[in-house]
Structure formats: structure tokens, C-alpha cells
Amino acid sequence: MAKEAFETIETGLKDALAFAKGDKSKAKPRTVEVPAVDVAAARKKTGLSQDKFAHIFGISPSTLRKWEQGQRHPRGPALVLLNVIAKEPKAVLRALGK
Structure with missing residues (x-):
């Protein structure tokens, strides 16, 4: 279980580093709609x-x-x-x- 957690974290870090260097292939953009307010x-x-x-x-x-x-x-x-x-x-x- 600890090995799986480490591998998941490691993969995420590698993806984040690749994204920071311009590789957007694994990016999953998220948008949050916030309503206008008076x-x-x-x-x-x-x-x-x-x-x-x-x-x-x-x-x-x-x-x-x-x-x-x-x-x-x-x-x-x-x-x-x-x-x-x-x-x-x-x-x-x-x-x-x-």
C-alpha cells in the first residue's frame, strides 16, 4: 500500500514538473463557476x-x-x-x- 501511494505521488510530481516545463499533455484543467455578486x-x-x-x-x-x-x-x-x-x-x- 505504501509503495502504491509513493508511486501515485511520484507520478503526480513528474506530471507537475512536465507541466511547468510546458508539456500540457497530461493536464486536466478545472474551472469553477462562481456567480456574480451584488x-x-x-x-x-x-x-x-x-x-x-x-x-x-x-x-x-x-x-x-x-x-x-x-x-x-x-x-x-x-x-x-x-x-x-x-x-x-x-x-x-x-x-x-x-
């Missing part, structure tokens, strides 16, 4: 001002304003965090000790 509504659920919300969650106030005005759209980890805030604002604030 940033202003998510912020309002927290009861925080734009400046306070931006400070607590590490977002520049300018970026937050642009998201709320629809001039820009959050992506990646910011979009995921905003989705969690939109659904469970108190839990996120509690987790951050706020």
Missing part, C-alpha cells in the same frame, strides 16, 4: 460603510466603489469572498474577529 447589497448586509468594509476585507476603497458602481467586476478570490459575505456576513465578520 457588491453593494453584500456590503449593506454587513451594515458597514464603504471605507470600513474596504478596510476590514483588505480591498481598496476605490476598487470597492468601482465594483459597486459596475465600472469593474470582482474576480478570483475576491469574488469568492464576496459571495460568502453576501450569504453569511455575520459568520465572516465573526471569523475575522470583527
Whole structure:
């Protein structure tokens, strides 16, 4: 059993090294669909001002304003965090000790 585990890990490492060198033949791309979020509504659920919300969650106030005005759209980890805030604002604030 330990030998099988080692061989699986070894194969994965070899594939990862090959991928890093440009060999995409064994790559298995994964995409995760994260829904768009109404940033202003998510912020309002927290009861925080734009400046306070931006400070607590590490977002520049300018970026937050642009998201709320629809001039820009959050992506990646910011979009995921905003989705969690939109659904469970108190839990996120509690987790951050706020």
C-alpha cells in the first residue's frame, strides 16, 4: 500500500514538473463557476460603510466603489469572498474577529 501511494505521488510530481516545463499533455484543467455578486447589497448586509468594509476585507476603497458602481467586476478570490459575505456576513465578520 505504501509503495502504491509513493508511486501515485511520484507520478503526480513528474506530471507537475512536465507541466511547468510546458508539456500540457497530461493536464486536466478545472474551472469553477462562481456567480456574480451584488457588491453593494453584500456590503449593506454587513451594515458597514464603504471605507470600513474596504478596510476590514483588505480591498481598496476605490476598487470597492468601482465594483459597486459596475465600472469593474470582482474576480478570483475576491469574488469568492464576496459571495460568502453576501450569504453569511455575520459568520465572516465573526471569523475575522470583527
